Amino acid sequence: MSGIVIIGTGLAGYTLAREFRKLDKETPLTLVTADDGAFYSKPMLSNAFASNKDPEALISQSAEAMAGQLDARILTRRRVAAIDTAARQVRLEDGESLDYGRLVLAVGAEPIRLSYEGDGADAVLSVNSREDYGRFREAIEGVGHVAVIGPGLIGCEFANDLRGSGREVDVIGPDTAPLGRLVPEAAGRAIQKGLEAAGIRFHLETVVKRIDRKDTGFRLSLDNGETVEAGAILSAVGLRPDTRLAREAGLEVDRGIVLDRTLATSAEGVYALGDCAQVAGLVLPYVMPIMHAARALAKTLAGEPTQVSYPAMPVVVKTPAHPVVVAPPAPGAVGEWKIESVGEGVRAVFSQGDEVGGFVLTGAEAVKEKQALSKQVPAVL
Amino acid sequence: MRKWECVVCGFIYDEAVGMPEDGIAAGTRWEDIPENWECPECGVAKADFEMVLVAA
Numbered sequence A: 001m002s003g004i005v006i007i008g009t010g011l012a013g014y015t016l017a018r019e020f021r022k023l024d025k026e027t028p029l030t031l032v033t034a035d036d037g038a039f040y041s042k043p044m045l046s047n048a049f050a051s052n053k054d055p056e057a058l059i060s061q062s063a064e065a066m067a068g069q070l071d072a073r074i075l076t077r078r079r080v081a082a083i084d085t086a087a088r089q090v091r092l093e094d095g096e097s098l099d100y101g102r103l104v105l106a107v108g109a110e111p112i113r114l115s116y117e118g119d120g121a122d123a124v125l126s127v128n129s130r131e132d133y134g135r136f137r138e139a140i141e142g143v144g145h146v147a148v149i150g151p152g153l154i155g156c157e158f159a160n161d162l163r164g165s166g167r168e169v170d171v172i173g174p175d176t177a178p179l180g181r182l183v184p185e186a187a188g189r190a191i192q193k194g195l196e197a198a199g200i201r202f203h204l205e206t207v208v209k210r211i212d213r214k215d216t217g218f219r220l221s222l223d224n225g226e227t228v229e230a231g232a233i234l235s236a237v238g239l240r241p242d243t244r245l246a247r248e249a250g251l252e253v254d255r256g257i258v259l260d261r262t263l264a265t266s267a268e269g270v271y272a273l274g275d276c277a278q279v280a281g282l283v284l285p286y287v288m289p290i291m292h293a294a295r296a297l298a299k300t301l302a303g304e305p306t307q308v309s310y311p312a313m314p315v316v317v318k319t320p321a322h323p324v325v326v327a328p329p330a331p332g333a334v335g336e337w338k339i340e341s342v343g344e345g346v347r348a349v350f351s352q353g354d355e356v357g358g359f360v361l362t363g364a365e366a367v368k369e370k371q372a373l374s375k376q377v378p379a380v381l
Numbered sequence B: 001m002r003k004w005e006c007v008v009c010g011f012i013y014d015e016a017v018g019m020p021e022d023g024i025a026a027g028t029r030w031e032d033i034p035e036n037w038e039c040p041e042c043g044v045a046k047a048d049f050e051m052v053l054v055a056a
């Protein structure tokens, strides 16, 4: 039988390979990646400015070192163009084909890009890889003022980090409060106050309409009539699971690549995990689900079919100016938010009777309750 | 007493503080934490991604 091919060398691809090698040292393993295959921690991208880390400093292992450790072949800077599930082959952009016995898609997600009027629109950057981070670092070299589009989790983390590096930061978005998609409004307001106290400015309930070049920088014209001047612009308006290869190969896709709890796609012998995945209806683009998925899938690939389970997985938002922990209630969960002030922030608990369904803690005082509350929320899957 | 940082998510384990809620008493040395322990914030295994020593 031919071996296992993994597309992608992010946390998903590499963690799966490590877990698999703990169980099976024989089956040939090939990883293919469009990037340089260096192993790095993506969450560190949004706290690397304040500590002034360059892109090289974020690498913990080179692709060669990973290949040695994993006893795997790693093809770097090779993009997969198509998958032929009938022939069990992946075709690379340069024309070469690889046969697979089992195939795993760990291709991640792509930043959503919005379009704007004006001659500065093409200068908007997103950061979803180490290479993106390098480009953005160059763009903010010597720049004292950065505009961040998108007041969500990643936008707030970057805003805090850029502010921590001594820059002026303006954050813009249509939400009524930061982290609008994850937390109730009162919690979002507390986060906003905490970040404003650190000197970050918010322009909410409005969107960027135009971006024009002005002197060496840009002028952003907002829908509410305000303007913001900045030397660089970061977009953090969300990620979309990369479903292209899967869709073109005829696999079932929805918001992400559709998977059952064994992480199997609709095609025989093809699996997926990570930011590209939709597991039992859930798209959860965080590290913790990847670790659980990788351990389950490694067992399945080693011959012991295993369903993934997710425990409660509170997300820690890396905003040191106002720390936040979020354990969102399950979609459609019934209950009510109860919100109280604690120190500088809030404690918000979603419950139905005695049953805690989720929580949000904001501010240094409130987050101390993380451990205790995490024990009360139900497992995610 | 030392501090260890998770290379993936930045979680800090402080030996002096331990993690009493999770049954790891204050003062527990890194070496004495079981190998099957996982980072409480991102779930990486102790053995896989090594916590790095950040302060003595």
Ligand SMILES: Cc1cc2nc3c(=O)[nH]c(=O)nc-3n(C[C@H](O)[C@H](O)[C@H](O)COP(=O)(O)OP(=O)(O)OC[C@H]3O[C@@H](n4cnc5c(N)ncnc54)[C@H](O)[C@@H]3O)c2cc1C
Residues within 6 Å of the ligand: A007, A008, A009, A010, A011, A012, A013, A032, A033, A034, A035, A042, A043, A044, A045, A046, A078, A079, A080, A081, A106, A107, A108, A109, A127, A128, A129, A154, A242, A245, A273, A274, A275, A276, A284, A285, A286, A287, A288, A290, A316, A318, B009, B042
């Ligand atoms: C700034 C930032 C901060 C974050 N902070 C946190 C945090 O604090 N906590 C947390 O839990 N999560 C955090 N996340 C989310 C977390 O980092 C991601 O969930 C995780 O890194 C995704 O890993 P992945 O392997 O699925 O995808 P990726 O890391 O995107 O890897 C995708 C891989 O697929 C390859 N690829 C794609 N298409 C092809 C192709 N056609 N051919 C060949 N190769 C291909 C790419 O080259 C890459 O190697 C953060 C994310 C960002 C962007």
